Amino acid sequence: MEQHQVVVYLAAMVAGGLLGWLWPAAGPGLEHAINPVLGALLYVTFLQVPAAELLRSLRDGRFLSAALVVNFVVVPLVVAGMFVFLPAEQAVRIGMLLVLLTPCVDYVIVFSGLAGGSNRRLLAATPLLLVAQMLLLPVFLYLFLGSELADIVEIGPFVEAFIVLIVIPLALAWATQAWAARTTTGRTVSTAANTTMVPLMAATLLIVVVSQIPKLGGNLADVAAVIPFYIAFLVIMAFAGWAVARLFRLDVSASRAVVFTGATRNSLVVLPLALALPDRLALAAAVVVAQTLVEVLGMVAYVRVVPRLVPAFPQNSVPRTLRGGR
Numbered sequence: 001m002e003q004h005q006v007v008v009y010l011a012a013m014v015a016g017g018l019l020g021w022l023w024p025a026a027g028p029g030l031e032h033a034i035n036p037v038l039g040a041l042l043y044v045t046f047l048q049v050p051a052a053e054l055l056r057s058l059r060d061g062r063f064l065s066a067a068l069v070v071n072f073v074v075v076p077l078v079v080a081g082m083f084v085f086l087p088a089e090q091a092v093r094i095g096m097l098l099v100l101l102t103p104c105v106d107y108v109i110v111f112s113g114l115a116g117g118s119n120r121r122l123l124a125a126t127p128l129l130l131v132a133q134m135l136l137l138p139v140f141l142y143l144f145l146g147s148e149l150a151d152i153v154e155i156g157p158f159v160e161a162f163i164v165l166i167v168i169p170l171a172l173a174w175a176t177q178a179w180a181a182r183t184t185t186g187r188t189v190s191t192a193a194n195t196t197m198v199p200l201m202a203a204t205l206l207i208v209v210v211s212q213i214p215k216l217g218g219n220l221a222d223v224a225a226v227i228p229f230y231i232a233f234l235v236i237m238a239f240a241g242w243a244v245a246r247l248f249r250l251d252v253s254a255s256r257a258v259v260f261t262g263a264t265r266n267s268l269v270v271l272p273l274a275l276a277l278p279d280r281l282a283l284a285a286a287v288v289v290a291q292t293l294v295e296v297l298g299m300v301a302y303v304r305v306v307p308r309l310v311p312a313f314p315q316n317s318v319p320r321t322l323r324g325g326r
Contacts, residue, residue, distance in 0.1 A: 001198040005110060006303070009296055012202040013209050020213025027214040030207050035272055037207055039169050041200040042269075044193055045106055046173035049123045063121050063258070064128065066248040070262035071103040072132060074240050076140055078233065083144060087225050091280070094145070095287030096226055098274055100233060101140045102133040104264035107201055111264070111299040115306045117256035125261070130166050133266065157276035165269055204268060205292070212289040219283050223290050230294040237263040238302070242309050255310045263302065267292040 001008055020027060058064070079100050086093050105126045113119040176193065179186030241259035250258060267288050274285040 005198045005201075006114070006300055008198055008202050009107070009205055010300075012205040013293060013296065016206040016209025017213055019206075020210040023210075024214035027211045030211040031275060033207050034204075034211065034275075035164055037200065037204050038268055038272075039165055041106055041197075041204050042165055043169035043172050044197050044200060045109065045123070045126065046170045047176055047190060047193055049126065049173070058124075058128075060121060060124075062248045062250060063118075063254050064125055066244050066250060066254075066258045067103075067125050067129065067261050068132065069248075070237075070241055070244045070258055071129065072136055074244060075103075075237070075262060076101060076143075078236055078240065080144070082229055082232070086229065087222065089222055089283070091277075091283035092222055092226060092287050094141075094277065094281060095274055095284030096229065096291075097141060097144055098137070098270045098284065099265050099267045099288045099291045101137055102266035102270050103129050103261055104266050105130055106268060107296075107299075108260050108264040110197075110201070111303055112257050112260035114303045115256055115260070116253060116312070117260050117306070118253040119257075121254055122257050122261060127166070127170060129261070130162075130269075134162050134166075137270075157273050161269065161272050165272075205296075208268065208271060208289055208292065212286050215282060215286050219286065222283060223286050226287055226290055227294055230291050231298070234263055234295070234298040234302075238305065238309060245310065252310060252312055256306050259306050259310060260302065264295060264299065265291055267295065 079097070083093075086096060109119050109122050109126075112122055176186065176190050180190040238259060241262035242255070244262065245255035245258040248258075271285060271288050274288045277284050
């Protein structure tokens with residue numbers, strides 16, 4: 001499954017779309033499964049970040065600075081440039097802001113690794129990116145929407161998402177690591193849990209798509225209108241991430257990781273926030289899910305494009321032996 005994980009994810013989304021269309025009654029019930037399966041997915045993700053490695057990674061100042069700059073300086077500027085062109089529908093705008101302003105922390109690691117990016121650095125940066133986006137998202141919403149609209153997003157769902165999707169999975173992951181360091185049973189459990197990453201990601205994508213397809217109803221045109229913006233975002237952020245990586249003079253694997261973290265968004269984790277919005281803004285959740293569908297397809301392209309954008313040996317730094325020198 002790991003060798004063919006991209007195909008597995010695409011198949012999960014297609015199956016979710018068919019199930020959601022053929023069995024719309026299943027959607028409301030499956031919404032309640034989103035948080036548990038997301039929590040399990042993030043637990044397995046955090047399990048791959050040894051606590052000691054995380055502490056060491058915090059001293060990797062250049063990479064962490066580049067990741068923070070690309071996600072919380074460059075991305076908001078790109079979104080600001082796009083904002084005036086977004087559809088006027090309030091739910092559509094809020095959904096797009098929720099998803100575009102928050103960096104991905106799960107399958108970005110998978111796709112970055114496939115393109116030769118530094119999984120270790122991205123994994124270690126995950127908790128920092130999660131905390132930063134939870135703190136900054138209300139600020140960004142206020143800047144884009146003003147106090148009246150920003151008040152729509154209550155603090156309760158943010159706190160709940162932070163505890164359920166970050167604090168608890170991270171604590172359990174570190175407890176499992178400590179257990180694995182002391183006992184054979186703990187090592188067996190840890191190893192078994194690590195093999196569930198791909199199935200959990202596929203299950204998450206399936207559940208999310210099945211639960212949101214019935215909500216489209218007569219709003220398909222509104223959701224389709226956001227797709228060009230999501231595609232444009234992926235194109236722009238490929239070059240913006242490359243520029244930030246060059247600015248911080250990162251090595252090849254770190255540069256590719258920065259490109260990926262700048263382009264991928266946290267649709268799965270912010271979906272519970274979109275679902276907590278008032279009924280009149282219910283379309284926001286479907287807008288968030290649409291970003292997932294576009295992004296997974298975009299990541300297939302990124303896996304091929306990013307190694308060319310950030311080659312292993314840039315033209316001005318090819319070793320002499322590879323240029324025919326001695």
